[in-house]
Amino acid sequence: MKLITLTLMLSLIVAGPALADGNHQHGGHAPTLEEKTTVTLEGNTLTLTFGPMDLPTGHDGDLAASIPKHIFQILKDRHMVGYKSAIFTKDGKPLPRQWLHHVLLMNLDKDSVSCPGEPLFFAGAGMEMTETKFPAGYGVRLEKDKKLMVVVAFYHKALPTKDVMATFTMELAPEGAPVQDMDVYQVGVNIVCYSKFDQRGPNQTDEGIIINPGLQVQSAPLKFNMDGCVKFAYPHGHDQLLLIALDNKTTKKTLLRTVPDVEADGNFRAFQPHQVYKDDRGFSVNTRDDYEMTMVYHRPLHDPEEGHGMGNYLLYMTPGTCPGDASAAAAR
The missing domain is CATH 2.60.120 (Jelly Rolls)
Known part of the structure; x- marks a missing residue:
C-alpha cells in the first residue's frame, strides 16, 4: 500500500x-x-x-x-x-x-x-x-x-x-x-523520496542541503529502476545555484548540464529555455549503468543568512531504449 x-x-x-x-x-x-x-x-x-x-x-x-x-x-x-x-x-x-x-x-x-x-x-x-x-x-x-x-x-x-x-x-x-505516454522519474543530489527522509544526513533538512559560504560541490550516486528514453527534464534549484548535472559514469558521458540565469548576487532568476532539456529523440538511461547527480553552489562569503540548496530533475521518459540508440540496445 x-x-x-x-x-x-x-x-x-x-x-x-x-x-x-x-x-x-x-x-x-x-x-x-x-x-x-x-x-x-x-x-x-x-x-x-x-x-x-x-x-x-x-x-x-x-x-x-x-x-x-x-x-x-x-x-x-x-x-x-x-x-x-x-x-x-x-x-x-x-x-x-x-x-x-x-x-x-x-x-x-x-x-x-x-x-x-x-x-x-x-x-x-x-x-x-x-x-x-x-x-x-x-x-x-x-x-x-x-x-x-x-x-x-x-x-x-x-x-x-x-x-x-x-x-x-x-x-x-x-x-x-x-x-505517447511518458513515465515520470525524479532524481536529485538531495534525497528526493520522502519515505527515505529518515536517511538524510545532518546536512539535509526539508529546505535542502546546507550551503556554507564559498564554493560547494555536492554529488550523489544514482541507479535507475527502469530503462527509459528521456524526452524532457524539469530542473529544480535554489538561490546561489551555479549548475545541476546528470552523468553516466559507466559510459563517461554527461547527459544533462543545466546552468541557471542569476542576479549579480547569485539570487535565482530563471532556467532559460535553452537550458531546459527538451528533445523528441531523447537520451537513454538504464538499470545497468552507474550514474551521478551533481550540483554546484556558490554562497557569498559575507552572506550571514543560512542557505540551503537542492539539485533535482523531474525526468519525463518513455519506457525502454530510445529508437536508434544502438549502444544501449547492444548492451541489453
Whole structure:
C-alpha cells in the first residue's frame, strides 16, 4: 500500500461534469490553515488556484504544506502535455518567485518507479516556475477517476503580504489526439523520496542541503529502476545555484548540464529555455549503468543568512531504449 494513503481520509464530492473535487486536512494543521484550493477545467486547460492567504505562513506535515492537501479527480482520461505556475496578489500584482516554495502534484493511485512504495509525483514547481511544454505527441496520462493530490507551500520568510494567491496550470492534449505516454522519474543530489527522509544526513533538512559560504560541490550516486528514453527534464534549484548535472559514469558521458540565469548576487532568476532539456529523440538511461547527480553552489562569503540548496530533475521518459540508440540496445 502506498505510504501516503495510510494518512489520508478522503471525502470526495462531485463538483461538475469534468471534475470530482475533495479535500483533506492532515492531523496537526494549525487552525489558521484553511482550505483555499479550487480546481477548474475549461477546454484543454486545468487550473489549480490557491489562496488568497496572508504571508508569511508556516509548513505542516511530511510534505511541508502551507494549506491543506487537496484531492481531486478527472472524469475523463486526458494527457498533460505542459504546465506553468505563478504567484501574485489578489489584484494581480506579481510577487517574487522565491515566495513559492513548492507545488507538488501526485497521483495517489499510481506507484512511483523512482520511489518504490510512494505514489507518483508527476508534476510540480519551486521558485524556478519554469514553463513546461513537452515535445509534440508526448504526455503524462491522467486517468479517469484516479485520485490526484496537490501540495502547496509558500516561503516561510516571505515579507508580510496580504491576499497572496498562486496558480498551477496544466495544458491538456485535445480529446482524442494521439499521445505517447511518458513515465515520470525524479532524481536529485538531495534525497528526493520522502519515505527515505529518515536517511538524510545532518546536512539535509526539508529546505535542502546546507550551503556554507564559498564554493560547494555536492554529488550523489544514482541507479535507475527502469530503462527509459528521456524526452524532457524539469530542473529544480535554489538561490546561489551555479549548475545541476546528470552523468553516466559507466559510459563517461554527461547527459544533462543545466546552468541557471542569476542576479549579480547569485539570487535565482530563471532556467532559460535553452537550458531546459527538451528533445523528441531523447537520451537513454538504464538499470545497468552507474550514474551521478551533481550540483554546484556558490554562497557569498559575507552572506550571514543560512542557505540551503537542492539539485533535482523531474525526468519525463518513455519506457525502454530510445529508437536508434544502438549502444544501449547492444548492451541489453
